[in-house]
Amino acid sequence: MNDVARLAGVGLKTVSRVVNGEPRVSEAMAERVRAAIEELGYSPHEGARLLRRGQTACIGLLLEDVANPFYSALAGAVEQVARANGFLLFTASSEEDAAQERELALAFCARRVDGLVIVPAASADHQYLKPEIEAGVIAVFVDRPAVGIAADAVLADNVGGTRAAVVHLLRHGHRRIGYIGDAAEIFTAAQRLRGYRDELVDSGLPFDESLVAMGHPEPQFVHAALDRMLAGPEPVTALIAGNNRATVAVLRDVSTRPQQLALVGFDDFELADLLNPGVSVVAHDPVALGRTAADLLFRRLQGYRGPVQTIEIATRLVPRGSGEISR
Amino acid sequence: MNDVARLAGVGLKTVSRVVNGEPRVSEAMAERVRAAIEELGYSPHEGARLLRRGQTACIGLLLEDVANPFYSALAGAVEQVARANGFLLFTASSEEDAAQERELALAFCARRVDGLVIVPAASADHQYLKPEIEAGVIAVFVDRPAVGIAADAVLADNVGGTRAAVVHLLRHGHRRIGYIGDAAEIFTAAQRLRGYRDELVDSGLPFDESLVAMGHPEPQFVHAALDRMLAGPEPVTALIAGNNRATVAVLRDVSTRPQQLALVGFDDFELADLLNPGVSVVAHDPVALGRTAADLLFRRLQGYRGPVQTIEIATRLVPRGSGEISR
DNA sequence: AGTGTGGTAGATAACGTTGTCACGTCGCTT
DNA sequence: AAGCGACGTGACAACGTTATCTACCACACT
Numbered sequence: 257m258n259d260v261a262r263l264a265g266v267g268l269k270t271v272s273r274v275v276n277g278e279p280r281v282s283e284a285m286a287e288r289v290r291a292a293i294e295e296l297g298y299s300p301h302e303g304a305r306l307l308r309r310g311q312t313a314c315i316g317l318l319l320e321d322v323a324n325p326f327y328s329a330l331a332g333a334v335e336q337v338a339r340a341n342g343f344l345l346f347t348a349s350s351e352e353d354a355a356q357e358r359e360l361a362l363a364f365c366a367r368r369v370d371g372l373v374i375v376p377a378a379s380a381d382h383q384y385l386k387p388e389i390e391a392g393v394i395a396v397f398v399d400r401p402a403v404g405i406a407a408d409a410v411l412a413d414n415v416g417g418t419r420a421a422v423v424h425l426l427r428h429g430h431r432r433i434g435y436i437g438d439a440a441e442i443f444t445a446a447q448r449l450r451g452y453r454d455e456l457v458d459s460g461l462p463f464d465e466s467l468v469a470m471g472h473p474e475p476q477f478v479h480a481a482l483d484r485m486l487a488g489p490e491p492v493t494a495l496i497a498g499n500n501r502a503t504v505a506v507l508r509d510v511s512t513r514p515q516q517l518a519l520v521g522f523d524d525f526e527l528a529d530l531l532n533p534g535v536s537v538v539a540h541d542p543v544a545l546g547r548t549a550a551d552l553l554f555r556r557l558q559g560y561r562g563p564v565q566t567i568e569i570a571t572r573l574v575p576r577g578s579g580e581i582s583r
Numbered sequence: 584m585n586d587v588a589r590l591a592g593v594g595l596k597t598v599s600r601v602v603n604g605e606p607r608v609s610e611a612m613a614e615r616v617r618a619a620i621e622e623l624g625y626s627p628h629e630g631a632r633l634l635r636r637g638q639t640a641c642i643g644l645l646l647e648d649v650a651n652p653f654y655s656a657l658a659g660a661v662e663q664v665a666r667a668n669g670f671l672l673f674t675a676s677s678e679e680d681a682a683q684e685r686e687l688a689l690a691f692c693a694r695r696v697d698g699l700v701i702v703p704a705a706s707a708d709h710q711y712l713k714p715e716i717e718a719g720v721i722a723v724f725v726d727r728p729a730v731g732i733a734a735d736a737v738l739a740d741n742v743g744g745t746r747a748a749v750v751h752l753l754r755h756g757h758r759r760i761g762y763i764g765d766a767a768e769i770f771t772a773a774q775r776l777r778g779y780r781d782e783l784v785d786s787g788l789p790f791d792e793s794l795v796a797m798g799h800p801e802p803q804f805v806h807a808a809l810d811r812m813l814a815g816p817e818p819v820t821a822l823i824a825g826n827n828r829a830t831v832a833v834l835r836d837v838s839t840r841p842q843q844l845a846l847v848g849f850d851d852f853e854l855a856d857l858l859n860p861g862v863s864v865v866a867h868d869p870v871a872l873g874r875t876a877a878d879l880l881f882r883r884l885q886g887y888r889g890p891v892q893t894i895e896i897a898t899r900l901v902p903r904g905s906g907e908i909s910r
Numbered sequence: 911a912g913t914g915t916g917g918t919a920g921a922t923a924a925c926g927t928t929g930t931c932a933c934g935t936c937g938c939t940t
Numbered sequence: 941a942a943g944c945g946a947c948g949t950g951a952c953a954a955c956g957t958t959a960t961c962t963a964c965c966a967c968a969c970t
Contacts, residue, residue, distance in 0.1 A: 257956065267920035272958060280917060297714045302693040303634050304956035307925050312630065314694075322662060325853075328655030335649060335676060344690060346641075347649075347674040349662060363671060366629040367641075387624045507857055526652075527854050530834055584926065594950035599928060607948060631926035634955050914969080921962080929954085939944075 257298065264292035275300055306368075315553065316346040316364030318357060319375040323349075326500055326523055326542050327375065330398065333546030334373055341554050343370070352442075354380035361385065365393055371553045373546075375399045378442040382407070394556045398549040400443040401566065408556075410549040410567045414444050414522075417538040417571035418451030421496050421520040424536070424573055426459055429583035430494035430518060432467065434485040436478060436506060437498025440470040448498050448522055467492055473502035478509050486515060493583050494518035500525050503535065518581040524574060534576030544569050584625065591619040602627055633695075642880065643673040643691030645684060646702040650676075653827055653850055653869050654702065657725065660873030661700055668881050670697070679769075681707035688712065692720055698880045700873075703727045705769040709734070721883045725876040727770040728893065735883075737876040737894045741771050741849075744865040744898035745778030748823050748847040751863070751900055753786060756910035757821035757845060759794065761812045763805060763833060764825025767797040775825050775849055794819055800829035806836050813842060820910050821845035827852050830862065845908040851901065861903030871896050 261271045266285060273281050274289040292298075306312045317334050319327045331347060338345045346364055350357035357377040362384070364372060371394040376382065383404040385395055395402070397409040418435075425433050435452045438445035449470065453463045469481035485492045495517050497503040503521030510517055521528070524539035548567055573579075588598045593612060600608050601616040619625075633639045644661050646654045658674060665672045673691055677684035684704040689711070691699060698721040703709065710731040712722055722729070724736040745762075752760050762779045765772035776797065780790045796808035812819045822844050824830040830848030837844055848855070851866035875894055900906075 268956095269920060269958080270918090273919090276958085280919090282918065285919080297718075299689075299693055299714075301634075301695060301956050303630055303639065303695055304925090305958075307628075307630050307634055307927090307955095308957045308959085310925075321659065322649070323652075323656045323659035325650075325652050325655065328652065328658075329650045331655075331674070332648065332650035332676065335674065339675065339687075344673055344694065345675065346671055347658070347662065348666065348672065349659065360666075362626075366626055367671065368628060368630055387626075391624075504854065504857075507854075511857060525854075527831065527834075527852075527858070530831075530838060530858060531854070532859055595926095596928080596950055596952095597948090600949090603928085607946090609948065612948080628926050631955090632928075634925090634957090635927045635929085637955075912970085915967085917965090917967105919962100919964080922960085924959080925957085927955085930952085932951085933949080934947105935949105936947080937945095940942090 257300070259296055260289065260292045260298050263296065264288045311370050312368050313342060314344045314346060314367065314369045315371040315373065315550075316348070316361070316367075316369040317373045318348055318350055318360055318364070320352050320377065321349045322347060324500075325525065329542040330375070330546035333543040334550045337547055337550035337554065341557075350375075350377040350380075352377050354378070358384050362388075365391075369393065371395070371557055373398060373549050373553060374402075376402065376443075378439060394553055396549045396553045396556075398545055406564045408549075408552055408565055408567075410545055410552065410569065412444070412540040412545065412569050413571045414447035415451035415454065417522060417540065417573075418448045418496060418498075419455040420571070420573045421522070421538050421579070422452055422455035422459070424520060424575065424579050425494045425496070425518060426461075428494075428518065428580055431461065431583070432490055432492045432494070434467045434469075434481075434492035434495045435498065436469045436473065436481050436495065436502050438470065438502065439472055445470060445498055452496060470498075473497075473499070473505045475505055475508065478502065478505040482506070482509055482513070486513075491515075492517070494520075494579075494581075497521040499523050503537070507531070507535065516581060518579055518583075520573070520579040528574075529576055531578075533578045533581070536576045536579030537574050538571050539574045540569060540571040584627070586623055587616065587619045587625050590623065591615045638697050639695050640669060641671045641673060641694065641696045642698040642700065642877075643675070643688070643694075643696040644700045645675055645677055645687055645691070647679050647704065648676045649674060651827075652852065656869040657702070657873035660870040661877045664874055664877035664881065668884075677702075677704040677707075679704050681705070685711050689715075692718075696720065698722070698884055700725060700876050700880060701729075703729065703770075705766060721880055723876045723880045723883075725872055733891045735876075735879055735892055735894075737872055737879065737896065739771070739867040739872065739896050740898045741774035742778035742781065744849060744867065744900075745775045745823060745825075746782040747898070747900045748849070748865050748906070749779055749782035749786070751847060751902065751906050752821045752823070752845060753788075755821075755845065755907055758788065758910070759817055759819045759821070761794040761796075761808075761819035761822045762825065763796045763800065763808050763822065763829050765797065765829065766799055772797060772825055779823060797825075800824075800826070800832045802832055802835065805829065805832040809833070809836055809840070813840075818842075819844070821847075821906075821908075824848040826850050830864070834858070834862065843908060845906055845910075847900070847906040855901075856903055858905075860905045860908070863903045863906030864901050865898050866901045867896060867898040 348360040365388045381404045382402045401409040497506045500523035521537045528535040675687040681704045692715045708731045709729045728736040827850035848864045855862040
């Protein structure tokens with residue numbers, strides 16, 4: 257910038273004015289400056305500009321794992337909103353580890369992002385964000401709520417989703433319905449389990465712990481769970497899988513068994529309709545989740561000062577065949 | 584930082600020394616400073632620090648669309664390498680639009696990222712990066728090479744991949760093999776088409792333009808292409824789909840038709856093995872692609888000055904049934 | 911002629927860090 | 941006793957911007 261000013265024979269501030277399109281610069285000056293900029297290939301240093309102005313026009317997105325299609329769809333939506341607002345987006349994955357989440361969130365804050373969209377890791381406590389939020393950072397939580405602080409959150413209707421799945425299976429005559437979900441300390445997993453249990457109980461059926469398996473949905477885990485649920489005098493005839501990973505693991509495992517099981521999965525996934533039978537799912541919309549959270553973040557960034565809110569996004573049951581196998 | 588210095592009754596520089604763990608600070612001082620930091624909840628301003636030091640410890644990742652599982656796997660790999668090196672990662676999607684790619688890449692450069700990992704948009708020309716690269720930014724291209732400048736690239740063996748697919752189908756007796764790929768101006772699409780053609784010709788078979796359809800793999804496009812290929816006296820008996828989107832579109836369309844077609848898809852995808860028949864694919868490894876590119880970037884960031892290189896990652900044919908349907 | 915007034919331009923001080931240098935105080939050697 | 945090096949410390953400038961303030965000029969108006 258100094259070089260540009262010298263070459264154009266003008267003051268530093270005039271260059272700044274031209275670069276920022278401020279008014280009251282004579283056309284002759286502006287032209288000289290533009291020529292100098294061109295000649296030197298100058299481009300303004302955004303970091304310095306933002307240091308001076310006190311905001312960075314960046315937001316940070318923290319999720320469990322970008323490579324999971326559910327989260328990558330969410331990330332795409334957040335990114336679009338960010339770009340529409342002229343912001344750049346940092347992305348990082350917590351890998352479901354509270355310490356890593358904290359470290360990355362604080363790294364974002366040290367970079368002075370203006371806002372944060374966070375999918376919390378299981379059993380994270382977000383007290384650590386308190387000073388940052390007091391310092392002006394805006395945090396919006398997605399898919400799972402904040403713990404230990406009051407903050408905006410955008411969640412899916414998890415309870416309603418598994419309730420609907422149970423209703424659907426009951427309607428097709430099933431009375432022994434198993435549930436395989438993610439680790440119980442994960443918010444969504446707990447909520448979905450609750451919907452499953454509540455709907456069973458409300459329907460006058462027993463809630464049988466032995467038909468529930470909560471854990472990281474690895475193939476071995478799912479295999480053992482199915483062995484257990486299918487053994488004994490009253491085996492399950494239907495299954496609810498608590499997320500996309502679990503659904504896929506169940507499908508793989510079931511395909512090696514003689515029994516036919518009715519199945520409803522939580523989370524929609526590509527090709528669910530092409531399998532035979534098509535996989536019925538409780539669909540929720542990661543794009544809506546991400547977009548809503550990002551919109552809320554930017555509303556707050558633009559000065560909106562309403563109370564902390566939790567927005568719930570509807571889920572809907574998509575019947576495709578696997579849940580309609582009758583007893 | 585000023586406040587901390589005042590509260591601790593020390594100079595600015597001493598605070599800086601404590602924060603950065605520099606030696607030759609007495610333990611008493613350090614303790615006072617740490618107490619003051621704690622009390623004021625001070626955290627250093629990374630932006631200012633980096634302004635001073637001249638590097639940002641950030642890299643930018645530019646891809647076609649984070650929400651595409653292929654690219655999100657790649658993004659996950661790049662992110663991991665970045666984190667391992669203590670860098671933060673900007674992510675953005677070009678949506679296959681050269682102008683948007685350019686705009687985003689330059690936005691990254693204005694933020695003074697230290698490096699760039701780019702999946703180029705179709706028909707982009709990367710001359711625009713020349714001044715940035717001369718200014719010290721390191722750019723590594725993935726999946727598709729740079730155009731108009733010499734730059735490192737990490738590519739998949741696209742030609743070898745479709746060659747293998749053709750060999751596989753020929754071996755099962757097919758002589759009329761169709762090819763449905765992405766738009767011809769996309770590098771990978773063109774390469775894969777070339778592999779298809781070269782292998783046919785080398786095998787002494789004619790290359791028949793009417794069996795080729797190149798375009799954005801929307802359902803209507805694929806439907807029309809299949810109508811065409813299946814009409815006439817010599818319909819295709821086997822098909823190669825040029826990427827994951829095309830493969831899925833073909834599967835959906837074929838499932839509504841009476842004919843049985845042999846199929847090999849390019850790009851592996853989740854559940855390919857669970858369909859019936861399992862979908863044979865030419866698999867390549869987005870994680871390896873991303874990791875290799877990021878590793879190369881960081882090697883250069885650490886001062887490696889070797890010549891511009893192009894690294895090719897092998898592909899491999901995974902037979903699962905759909906390609907083994909015999910004529 | 912003196913006085914506003916409006917439009918340009920530049921000098922200077924920040925923003926929050928860190929590198930450089932200079933200063934003072936030890937304790938040790940000669 | 942003087943000199944020397946090692947250590948601890950802080951003042952200051954610099955990184956590349958922009959906001960504020962002042963200075964200047966030309967023009968029109970009393």
